[in-house]
Amino acid sequence: MNDKLKFPKFYLYHMAKVQQFYLDVLNIPEKLFRFRELGPEERAFYNKIHFDIELDLETLGSFKEVGGVHYRTDHDLGGHQLGSGEKLEVTIDEEGKVKKFIPHVLELSFGIDRNLWALLDIFYKEEKERTLFSFPSKLTPLDAAVFPLVNKDKIPDFSEKIFSDLFKEGFTVFYDDSGSIGRRYRRQDEIGTKICVTVDFDSLKNNDLTIRDRDSMKQIRLKIKDLIQTLNTLIKEEKELNNFGKYI
Structure with missing residues (x-):
């Protein structure tokens, strides 16, 4: 991770939940799982933070992307607001202080076929007798x-x-x-x-x-x-x- 960048708590929370899903629900061995951060030249222009979820798959020879955690900021609603001319802000009251802002988007993306392939790669074995x-x-x-x-x-x-x-x-x-x-x-x-x-x-x-x-x-x-x-x-x-x- 880039230590100079302050990751929002909500982003870290979802990264932790994604890791928990792969390690504790799918039972993927920890050594086969990792997050890889994409730099500005790799990630989509609207993503402020982008981590790919990667699994080390023997059949494909290395770590391969099976999903991603993307912080899209207010790009989506900001674009709609600009195009439609309608205000898409929300208003909240925090301890007497009223704030207006455009909601931000956190996108969790998973490829179904890639993850099914990963399960086959990791858990399917052809042994001598079975x-x-x-x-x-x-x-x-x-x-x-x-x-x-x-x-x-x-x-x-x-x-x-x-x-x-x-x-x-x-x-x-x-x-x-x-x-x-x-x-x-x-x-x-x-x-x-x-x-x-x-x-x-x-x-x-x-x-x-x-x-x-x-x-x-x-x-x-x-x-x-x-x-x-x-x-x-x-x-x-x-x-x-x-x-x-x-x-x-």
Whole structure:
């Protein structure tokens, strides 16, 4: 940053919120994120301050712009006022002092395609045994997938009941009973589903099931009565699976 320039508090506030969004919501690693200030020769003539948001993307070879924070001053309304001949000032009273001014504009600009590409670049991996899309659970198209281990001995009925209960609670869930359990896990890993729920023979006896984490591929046994609360916590707080039971 240019230390000689005094950045307005509202501008710094929005820069902080943008950074919080990328690091805490999108889970972008801090080392891959930066702001880059554009000088007078680079920025648009109407921008007094202009910082680009850049991410270091392996597929594109370097840091690339995915958005920007632009302080446009009163250029927009000032131009409209000049062209229309109508006053576009606002009046405020601060402790008995009346002030008139033309409102200034802070513009936040983000490219949807660029940011989607960034998520693919950072979180999509082709490993030896599987393809993994490990983006944040808050962004996954599916909250969970439900599998019957086999299609016999009341396990499908039990599994469908679990699926139905989750759906009624507002979860976006997918039911898959085709192919081996390993193939079903791989299909969900590829599209980014964070949690897979498997119903097996022990589920019928013990009213529990297996919960599998996408990234680590580790599993725990969990009582069915605790499933909804556990899924909510895993999705919203992104906690490790072993907070809810021992790995098996």
